[in-house]
Amino acid sequence: MVPSGTLLVTALPLAALDGPLKAFPHTSIRSNGLTWDGSGVMFLSLLSDTTPMTGKIVAINGSPRSGWNTDMLINEAIKGAESKGYMVQKFDLYKIERFTGCISCFGCKREAHRGECVVKDGLKPVLDAIREADGIIMGAPNYFGDLCAQFKTFYERLVFPYLTYNKERPCCNERKIPVLLIMTSNAPDTLYKDMLENYKNVLTNFIGPTTVFVSGETMQVKDYSKFDWTFFDGPQRVERREKVFPQELKKAFDTGSALLD
Ligand SMILES: Cc1cc2nc3c(=O)[nH]c(=O)nc-3n(C[C@H](O)[C@H](O)[C@H](O)COP(=O)(O)O)c2cc1C
Secondary structure, three states: OOOOOEEEEEEOOHHHOOOHHHHOOOOEEEEOOEEEOOOOEEEEEOOOOOOOOOOEEEEEEOOOOOOOHHHHHHHHHHHHHHHOOOEEEEEEHHHOOOOOOOOOOOHHHOHHHOOOOOOOOOOHHHHHHHHOOOEEEEEEEEEOOEEOHHHHHHHHHHHHHHEOOOOOOOEOOOOOOOEEEEEEOOOOOOOOHHHHHHHHHHHHHHOOOEEEEEEOOOOOOOOHHHOOOOOOOHHHHHHHHHHOHHHHHHHHHHHHHHOOO
């Protein structure tokens, strides 16, 4: 479907797209009004401005639920980044087939591949894109008091290659880039402060300066009356979604737009 406010300018066969993207249709690339939706059709937005592109950002959605809380905040952060003219490539971790966490092969500690994960599975194109990016937007829901397993799988593979185990020089990442980490949770946004502080420290030390953004007390389902969930005040969650969540979306937009400032 052609997005509103856009003009269809050309239809490209997928084979005409060079590079690794054509092999990974779960990714989408948008930049300065140009949208490639993975279907082989490229759109030019009538609303695009002439701001020059100054950087590339990789966005990682660690939530299985497209269009829900985490994904919505990530998408707003992406829109914020795009409003500055940055090019954003988004990956949905749950749509990528077959990848594991770190398998402890230590290939990334050998001279030939220092700082680079050598495992060639579904996560490789994601990690390759990050190595060429100028910033990362990443987000995940809280599952059982931590970021969800799919996200942690990615996180292990992202961070471990840069850890040298060398006392004098513990990190070998010489190209630090800013990171925005988004977490959503049922609990209020302050409950997981310590846990998130740990992620912030690790990401800041190994990937680059990290901003953490939390959206708590999210609306987990549209109709709470269908479930016997006495843990929650359903109507309060729905009201919060209508009144507070839009402010958080705005904050996500602003944070995304400021990521590379
Ligand atoms: C398997 C599972 C475990 C969860 N564990 C927690 C938890 O420990 N603490 C919490 O605050 N929320 C927990 N939640 C709620 C989600 O973090 C919350 O609803 C989140 O906003 C969902 O994100 P989404 O809308 O992007 O899917 C859990 C949800 C699921 C499905």
